[in-house]
Amino acid sequence: MFVVNLITSFDLQLEQFGVDVATIQEPVTKRIFRAWVEDWEKTELTKCDPVIEARFLEKYKNLQFKFVDTGEIYTVASGNAEFHRKRGGRGWHLICETNGGLREEDVEAFTIALANELIGSWPQEDGVEIIREDVDGSAAESNEESEESESDNE
Numbered sequence: 001m002f003v004v005n006l007i008t009s010f011d012l013q014l015e016q017f018g019v020d021v022a023t024i025q026e027p028v029t030k031r032i033f034r035a036w037v038e039d040w041e042k043t044e045l046t047k048c049d050p051v052i053e054a055r056f057l058e059k060y061k062n063l064q065f066k067f068v069d070t071g072e073i074y075t076v077a078s079g080n081a082e083f084h085r086k087r088g089g090r091g092w093h094l095i096c097e098t099n100g101g102l103r104e105e106d107v108e109a110f111t112i113a114l115a116n117e118l119i120g121s122w123p124q125e126d127g128v129e130i131i132r133e134d135v136d137g138s139a140a141e142s143n144e145e146s147e148e149s150e151s152d153n154e
Contacts, residue, residue: 053092
């Protein structure tokens with residue numbers, strides 16, 4: 001209880017000097033996820049190259065989504081993606097795990113396009129900001145920004 005009172009007291013002291021305490025208490029954005037297949041991805045999607053795999057993993061690793069067909073929540077694996085060579089599904093696929101990926105049936109590969117759609121519609125951990133693409137191809141504001149602008153209008 002003492003710690004809570006100490007923090008509240010400190011916040012009140014900062015407010016006396018014009019500091020917006022709510023702003024400094026918000027989680028810091030550590031990562032921005034663009035929830036669309038970016039131009040660089042379109043050109044690299046069908047190239048089997050470990051450097052390209054690393055770029056895909058850097059963008060998608062550890063993000064989560066709910067797969068509506070099964071209701072399971074998946075996490076994108078941080079260390080491996082798959083390149084499929086078959087016609088119709090050729091290109092990079094993300095390895096995603098549910099239940100910690102302990103059993104073979106807990107691991108599934110998802111296309112980059114589907115993963116973008118699902119990740120973009122699922123809340124991520126603090127520090128991950130989701131940016132969605134507008135219909136015209138420009139970046140739209142994130143959920144947090146749109147919620148703030150709606151509350152400002154009221």
